[in-house]
Each structure stands twice: as C-alpha cells, then as structure tokens.
Amino acid sequence: MKQKRFKTPLVTINRLSIYYRYLESLKETEEGRNLETISSRKISIATGVNPAQVRKDLAYFGEFGKRGIGYPVIDLGKELRNILGLNKEWPVVIAGAGNLGKALAYYPGLEKRGFLVKGIFDNDPKKIGKRFNNIFIYSVEDMEKYICEWNTRIGILTVPANFAQNIADKMILGGIKSILNFAPVYLKLSHGVRIQNIDVSIELEGLTYYLNS
C-alpha cells in the first residue's frame, strides 16, 4: 500500500478530493442521506470527471464498486477519507496576517476538512497579539518554536514574495513538511518538503491566453 501510495499522481489525488467533496455534499439533503449506492455515472455528472476516469481512479485503491450496483456511499466515503488523510486532524500554521491570511483564517472549509489553524505569524507589531477568527497572531520570531511545539507539518505562506523564501526556510526548520504557497515566487526547498503553489495571476493568465485570440 505504501509503495502504491507514493506512485499515485497528484492529479488523481485531486480528483479523489473532488469525489469526496461530492459524497459529503450528499449529506445535505434527505434524498442524499438515504442513498445507499452511487454509480460512477452519477459521480461523473456531479463532478465533471468522465465516468471511465471515475471508475479508473476508484479502482486504483481497490475494488469498491460492483458492476450494475455502484459504490456503497458510506464505505466509499470512509475509504476516501482514509486515503486523503482526512481521518485525522492536521494542525496548520499561516505565515502572513494580511488580507489573504485573514481570509484563510475565517474560511470554514479548512476546519471542516480537519485543518486546524493553530496560529498566524507576522512581523508587524501592530498585528501581533490580535486575533483573526479567534486565532492568535504571534511574532514570526516565535514561529519555529510553535511549529515544533504544536507538531505542525503543514504551513500556509501568504507573505509578500520577497519574504517568502526566508519564511519557508524558518517553517522547515520548525518541522514543516508541506507548504501551501500563495507568494508569487519559486521557492527552493530542502529534500522531502512538498509544495503546492497557488498563484492567482498565473491562473488568470491561463485564462487570458485563450481569450487573447
């Protein structure tokens, strides 16, 4: 299993998240709550992934479904939770108490998925000691210490580009193994640290390229 785990490409993992999100949304209606099985076709329509891809992705982790009957909703949900690591709580830190850091601190989607923001870090004395959504803003000087103390392995970077490398290095010294980076800059990370970059400008340029005809 462990062997297989590390071979799974990220795009597949991201689709599993999408399937899981859909299964979770079923709980919001009575009809959905009463659903015992679900077909790959139904998952396909609700997620925009083609049905063959749905079947292939879910087969990757073992035989969940039965031909003609579909997947058992509760078991599939549980399995996806386990695969995605959502069966536990993940302490998270945010570096940067700007507007984006604030938006993330208030985003209910994080806690809902088990991502608990333990603290926010900034270098601005006017912000240190305040709170966003009841989460304390600490001095960035203490970040390494708290990351270690909270046993945090996930860090979210929302600092300006010119600070990002330095703050990422501090995070890693504290014990961070995975960084979600919003700073529009390429970060050089030590071996074994994973990074996901979210760059709004790059996403928009991916759209304008196709408009620009």
Add this chain to the structure above:
Amino acid sequence: MKQKRFKTPLVTINRLSIYYRYLESLKETEEGRNLETISSRKISIATGVNPAQVRKDLAYFGEFGKRGIGYPVIDLGKELRNILGLNKEWPVVIAGAGNLGKALAYYPGLEKRGFLVKGIFDNDPKKIGKRFNNIFIYSVEDMEKYICEWNTRIGILTVPANFAQNIADKMILGGIKSILNFAPVYLKLSHGVRIQNIDVSIELEGLTYYLNS
C-alpha cells in the same frame, strides 16, 4: 498562429507565466536590468523548471534563443507578454465581497499584470455601496448590466458554494467568457466558457495524502 495557440496545453502556458514573472523580477536589481541575454539554464535555476523543458517551451512559439548566447531578455519578455495577453488591460469583476473578495481587491499583483477590478458584487445590503481598495461594491442584481457595460470577459467567483452556479450563470449572461472559481463546487458552464478552479482544501488534501504515511 491561431491554430497553434489553441493546441498549447495549459501547463505550458502556466510555465510561460512563471518565466515571464522571473524576467519581470530581473528589473528589480541593477544587475538584472543590465542583463542583455539569459540562458535556459539560468531561467531553469530561478524557476525550478528543468532546462530542457524551458528550451522546449520557448521553442514552441518560435526561435527566440541562440545556442551559446541565450535569449535576448527584452525581446523574450515582450514576446511572453504578447503570448499571455498581458500587452493589454483586462477588466475583471469579483462576485462576493467577503474576506477573499477583499483580499483579491487589495492584491497588487492583479493590476500589475493588467487585471483591473472594475467592480465587486454582493447581495448583502450592508456591503453594497462600500468600497474595497477604492473599488465600489454593487448589488449582484446589477452585475449582468455592468459586465456588459464594461465589456468584461473575466469573472472571479468568491461566493459560497451554494450560490456559485447561479452567480456563474449570471456572469455568463452578462458576457463573461472565463471564470476563476474559488467556490468549492463543480460548475456546469455553457460551451465556450473556460474555468479555472482554485480550491484551498483540495490543495491541502494533495499535501496530506503524501504526509499520511
């Protein structure tokens, strides 16, 4: 050219954005400003893309570079601007005046790349009529009208998941052709409308999967 344009995969376009971002960052130092040519190796080190891939990506759009000399910095920058559609200004609307909408309205990276946020739309009477970063917050009822009036083709969705489909439909009626969607939901869009999804939870789950071993 037009034929070729539509065949270019998005991952390539995103890397072109990364190269362009790097070239722009060169202007921040005197050494960078004096640089006449740049090698694929140097671009590679600064962006994390391997040198062969850099050469392949840039060759895709014609022969910029000369073997042993490298790419002329100014011409390459200009060419990337043109390819990415950054040689013009793009009016943009934001739907949702929450914390994320606010963070985007204040994000200097948008205007820097030619994305001008013309207006923000919300359904909350307490927010309508106020401003974020001097950008007016309008009633969502008037969104279609303003999108049309401003000739806006790019919309950013930061509304809650249960409103997202309805607001996206309204955007498209107004004339939006490309949507950057932050709502954690799959949107069904009419033919010819492009979408880029940014989902923080999915990105984090892409990280926890690999931590969960």
